[in-house]
Amino acid sequence: MSMYSTTLASHGSTISSEITETLRDAIITGEITQGSKLSETKLARDLDVSRGPLREAIRNLEGMNLIEHVAQQGARVVTLNMQTILEIYDTREALESKAASLAATNMTSGEIDELHRVIDAQSKFMHDNSNAFIPAESDYAFHNTLIRGAKNNVIESALLRRLYHLIKMFRYQHDFANTSTSNSLLEHRQIVYAIEQRDPELAEVTVRRHIVRARNRIERRLKAAQ
Amino acid sequence: MSMYSTTLASHGSTISSEITETLRDAIITGEITQGSKLSETKLARDLDVSRGPLREAIRNLEGMNLIEHVAQQGARVVTLNMQTILEIYDTREALESKAASLAATNMTSGEIDELHRVIDAQSKFMHDNSNAFIPAESDYAFHNTLIRGAKNNVIESALLRRLYHLIKMFRYQHDFANTSTSNSLLEHRQIVYAIEQRDPELAEVTVRRHIVRARNRIERRLKAAQ
């Protein structure tokens, strides 16, 4: 009976935001398994809170698309089968390619510098680790910076708030945590080049290709595993 | 002091879902004005419910992107200034053009028939009303059918659950309720043609152009009104 590590956290003053983060991480890592029911009574007991803030946390998780809640029946963790994964990546392709197009116009030079720093770190890491892979956190840092550079809060929310938690969950639980292929680094460089050139169309197609390739890699691997 | 009409509704058994719909409609129509605070105490009194289900309704509205909630300070209705509107339409362009592409492949012939029925109704209406406009509800019916035809629940949710309420809110409050231009009907026909031909690329560009044109119309009109 592993308890969900609440750690020290607490930068989010309120209890419901605390347990939202705790449960979010437990779902992403799979500590709470896909498809399992989130029993209010049990969770409230385990986390040592009342059911009030717990219900609010559940609604928050619903906003991250991590759970599905139906009236009078409770909440369940989403199930990431192959179809859902591919749907997520198709949606990501549409949103993030548009974000790249906007970022080519709207990114500040400071943010472009940040992209370079992330890429350089990735390059150094791969060099030090026999070109093995890019660490997940570094990959997220790259895409986070790109998405924020679009200066479009609606797209940013659609991606970072409602889609990326699902992507992290999938990659963590299905051993796609670290993006393979040294090609990813090259693609990252091409993306930064397009943005640096302030070329929206090139930025859009490079990001689109980057995501489509990831999508197809996933599809191949999941079909092979069947 | 106009009270929010709770009507008979009640098909959603639970109180929180009831008042979610009530408040959603009040926000979309502007009965609750943009930027105004949603006071839990006052609303609970007005709607004659306790604060529990009201807080859940607020979280639901947050999931529709209709309000913004910050801890210890409460919830406010979003403000739709020009920048936000254009951000919404840029996001819609990315999502709905992808949805059209998918729909060209995945739509059933029955759903295509449904698109024809909607278009025929629009055609008849315009003919009967001196080519004035397409009624808002009929326009939403067209796009709803298109989006559902993509058979991608993630895109569908991103559009219908998280974006379209904002679009309805804007169009209702800024007199864009009825899509002007007889050109819209032609564009609808082109979209259906592309889907009928099972041509994803053509479907994508026709929908993209349809939305970009609407976006640019809005931008021109809002700038002229400044």
Add this chain to the structure above:
DNA sequence: CATTTAAAAAATGTCGACAATTGTTGCGAA
């Protein structure tokens, strides 16, 4: 008169208890 500060008021966050609904168990009838 403007600014600061402390008390008061109001609002949001949390809790425990009760209500209503759903799910389960076990008995009895076909």
Add this chain to the structure above:
DNA sequence: TTCGCAACAATTGTCGACATTTTTTAAATG
């Protein structure tokens, strides 16, 4: 045995009260 049904258990939904934080008010200070 299988099916239906009633009693029971467990879960979710709702409520009112209390705790904590924020906002307002108003006095006091410079």
